[in-house]
Amino acid sequence: MSLLPRESETASSAAELNARIRELWADGQLPDERRPEYEALVVEWAAAALEDVQSAA
Numbered sequence: 001m002s003l004l005p006r007e008s009e010t011a012s013s014a015a016e017l018n019a020r021i022r023e024l025w026a027d028g029q030l031p032d033e034r035r036p037e038y039e040a041l042v043v044e045w046a047a048a049a050l051e052d053v054q055s056a057a
Contacts, residue, residue, distance in 0.1 A: 014048040017041055 012020075021041050024034050 012044065012048065014045055017045040017048055021045060
């Protein structure tokens with residue numbers, strides 16, 4: 001059993017998550033109070049990207 005969410009359970013695509021991550025860095029810096037949000041998005045992005053690769057294979 002995988003610990004990663006299934007494609008149907010993934011709230012956002014890797015591209016959508018990547019866009020949200022980029023928004024956090026829009027001014028070239030990540031404010032300390034936004035770091036937890038950034039870290040959570042990176043974990044979600046990695047899971048979504050893995051799903052994209054697995055479904056393409």
